Amino acid sequence: MDLFIQLTLTGLTNGAILAMAALGFVLIYKSSDVINFAQGEFLLIGAYVIYAMVAQFGLAWPIGMLITILVAIALGVIVERLVLRPMIGEPIISVIMVTIGLSSLLRAIVSAIWGNQPKAFPSFIPSTPVRIFNATIGADRLWAIAIAIIMLGLFTFFFRYFKEGIAMRAVADDQQAALSMGISVKKIFAWAWSIAAISAAIGGALVANIVGVSGELSGFGLRVFPVVILGGLDSIPGAIVGGIIIGLLETYVGGYIGQGLNQVLPFIVLIIILMVRPYGLFGQEIIERV
Amino acid sequence: MQSGIFHSTYKADMALRRTHAEKIRIVLLFLAILIFPFFANRYYLTLANQVAIATIGAIGLNILVGFTGQISLGQGGFMAVGAYTAGILSARMGLPWYASIVVACFATALVGAAFGIPSLRLKGLYLAIATLAAQEIILWVVTHWDAVTGGVDALVVPNSTIFGRPLNDDFVFYWLAWALAGITALLTVNLFRTRFGRAFVAIRDQDIAAETMGINLFKYKLLSFAISSFFVGLAGALIAHYRNIVTWERFTIDVSVTYLAMIIIGGLGSVRGSFFGAAFITLLPAVITNLGRVLKAQFPFIDSVMPFIQQGTFGLVIILFLIFEPEGLNKMWRNIKDYFRLWPFSY
Numbered sequence: 001m002d003l004f005i006q007l008t009l010t011g012l013t014n015g016a017i018l019a020m021a022a023l024g025f026v027l028i029y030k031s032s033d034v035i036n037f038a039q040g041e042f043l044l045i046g047a048y049v050i051y052a053m054v055a056q057f058g059l060a061w062p063i064g065m066l067i068t069i070l071v072a073i074a075l076g077v078i079v080e081r082l083v084l085r086p087m088i089g090e091p092i093i094s095v096i097m098v099t100i101g102l103s104s105l106l107r108a109i110v111s112a113i114w115g116n117q118p119k120a121f122p123s124f125i126p127s128t129p130v131r132i133f134n135a136t137i138g139a140d141r142l143w144a145i146a147i148a149i150i151m152l153g154l155f156t157f158f159f160r161y162f163k164e165g166i167a168m169r170a171v172a173d174d175q176q177a178a179l180s181m182g183i184s185v186k187k188i189f190a191w192a193w194s195i196a197a198i199s200a201a202i203g204g205a206l207v208a209n210i211v212g213v214s215g216e217l218s219g220f221g222l223r224v225f226p227v228v229i230l231g232g233l234d235s236i237p238g239a240i241v242g243g244i245i246i247g248l249l250e251t252y253v254g255g256y257i258g259q260g261l262n263q264v265l266p267f268i269v270l271i272i273i274l275m276v277r278p279y280g281l282f283g284q285e286i287i288e289r290v
Numbered sequence: 291m292q293s294g295i296f297h298s299t300y301k302a303d304m305a306l307r308r309t310h311a312e313k314i315r316i317v318l319l320f321l322a323i324l325i326f327p328f329f330a331n332r333y334y335l336t337l338a339n340q341v342a343i344a345t346i347g348a349i350g351l352n353i354l355v356g357f358t359g360q361i362s363l364g365q366g367g368f369m370a371v372g373a374y375t376a377g378i379l380s381a382r383m384g385l386p387w388y389a390s391i392v393v394a395c396f397a398t399a400l401v402g403a404a405f406g407i408p409s410l411r412l413k414g415l416y417l418a419i420a421t422l423a424a425q426e427i428i429l430w431v432v433t434h435w436d437a438v439t440g441g442v443d444a445l446v447v448p449n450s451t452i453f454g455r456p457l458n459d460d461f462v463f464y465w466l467a468w469a470l471a472g473i474t475a476l477l478t479v480n481l482f483r484t485r486f487g488r489a490f491v492a493i494r495d496q497d498i499a500a501e502t503m504g505i506n507l508f509k510y511k512l513l514s515f516a517i518s519s520f521f522v523g524l525a526g527a528l529i530a531h532y533r534n535i536v537t538w539e540r541f542t543i544d545v546s547v548t549y550l551a552m553i554i555i556g557g558l559g560s561v562r563g564s565f566f567g568a569a570f571i572t573l574l575p576a577v578i579t580n581l582g583r584v585l586k587a588q589f590p591f592i593d594s595v596m597p598f599i600q601q602g603t604f605g606l607v608i609i610l611f612l613i614f615e616p617e618g619l620n621k622m623w624r625n626i627k628d629y630f631r632l633w634p635f636s637y
Contacts, residue, residue, distance in 0.1 A: 101608030
């Protein structure tokens with residue numbers, strides 16, 4: 001029973017982090033129909049920038065976080081303007097490939113600046129152990145859950161009550177109709193990429209706080225896929241629920257069965273879901289017409 | 291003075307080589323391939339062999355992605371199946387190299403078809419993600435099925451001989467690899483003059499329309515996966531016999547991405563493009579390394595950032611091609627030809 005609680009807590013935190021990475025992913029897909037293979041690299045850049053600000057330049061971490069968010073916004077806008085905008089109207093494979101190329105380029109830039117060695121992160125959230133029932137868990141991991149929930153709330157609020165959020169949903173639904181309603185689709189895309197970059201940067205900072213900074217962080221880019229497919233590619237609650245389910249699944253399997261099965265299980269789940277319910281738990285079913 | 295190539299008979303239109311110039315070019319290329327190994331040193335032979343293997347793999351992937359329109363990120367996994375099957379058969383069961391390669395091709399075709407089953411319900415993005423899962427699952431099986439694959443340890447493949455000479459010798463392997471690359475290209479070009487090939491292209495262009503015209507989607511999609519994986523398995527098996535060692539690190543998701551980059555940069559839906567792309571992507575790191583060596587005198591720090599430059603260039607090349615020439619090197623080649631054909635009135 002103690003093991004169960006321990007695993008549940010760890011799974012929840014892993015899930016929360018996965019959900020954060022998935023959130024940006026879903027956001028981009030929702031508004032621009034682009035699947036972003038560079039999401040893991042956005043996470044990586046977020047983690048390294050805040051590392052540079054706090055550990056290398058010695059800034060206080062709230063200022064560091066603020067600068068990281070500004071960098072993330074800039075990154076999102078630049079990527080959207082230079083790389084994704086020429087891709088509008090191109091076939092899916094071109095769009096997939098351009099984000100793959102982007103991920104390779106971004107990873108190269110990051111490792112050229114900071115090298116390949118993992119670095120210890122000056123933790124801004126203490127990892128003092130907290131006892132819950134009979135299990136112990138780092139406070140930073142609990143913060144990850146809290147921040148994921150806050151982000152979910154903010155995003156839901158944004159999409160429901162903010163002009164830009166509603167416009168974003170309109171663009172996702174039908175770009176032409178949105179255009180004729182006077183919505184600037186270009187501006188919306190820039191918004192979506194910046195917000196995705198911000199959520200990835202915050203996620204990156206949290207992960208870095210828990211496990212340290214290294215190139216491995218970009219692996220989150222791949223781990224996000226089972227999450228978003230499970231939740232539905234265009235659903236924000238789906239990203240959160242999917243993240244938590246996959247996170248729990250990984251830790252349960254890792255804890256009870258082991259043998260590295262936890263690395264591959266999400267992908268098996270992914271294939272099963274794709275076969276049974278391709279639009280995911282909360283995704284919108286699309287009926288195709290010729 | 292001509293303004294383009296126009297055919298007046300069906301026979302001329304269906305011909306593989308349509309103009310005299312094309313026939314002359316193919317003979318010249320053939321001669322160049324025949325003469326090359328007698329003048330090249332070992333370094334260039336190795337590169338040429340890598341290009342040949344990559345060409346086979348790229349043509350295989352292009353059948354699936356470029357001709358049938360089914361996006362696959364599982365190339366690395368399928369190559370692993372080919373390489374490990376060939377390696378295990380010759381290392382553990384003592385099969386001769388040619389038999390192991392043939393079995394490996396069929397085994398990969400089978401695995402490819404199995405992972406192609408989701409393609410019936412999925413397309414585009416979702417299929418790409420499903421094949422990504424195939425990649426991860428295959429690689430996990432390879433690294434965890436210790437009894438058969440040897441797990442994360444390298445699988446040593448015994449060196450075979452062909453006509454009494456070692457197969458892994460660069461000069462000997464050159465003939466095998468290029469002969470197989472030529473056969474693969476010829477088979478593929480001809481595949482798309484048959485009903486199967488035309489069905490693949492119809493599925494790519496509009497799958498629902500193809501279905502209403504009587505094409506059995508499930509059958510042809512699986513067939514496309516199987517044929518594509520057959521050649522990919524061939525490439526994998528060749529790697530096993532050329533390198534004499536099979537490790538899982540050679541077949542990660544990066545390999546899938548590299549091959550996708552090859553066919554995109556070369557040109558989707560084109561056998562010639564597959565060759566261009568394979569050559570381009572295989573030679574790019576070599577060219578960069580040599581450039582780095584030349585520039586080392588001026589910029590001594592260049593050695594330490596070399597891996598990053600290579601990775602960054604790879605990404606940048608993909609992005610630039612997709613933005614400025616989405617149809618790839620094959621289109622550039624056509625433009626060059628047109629320029630000279632229409633000279634001096636080319637625009």
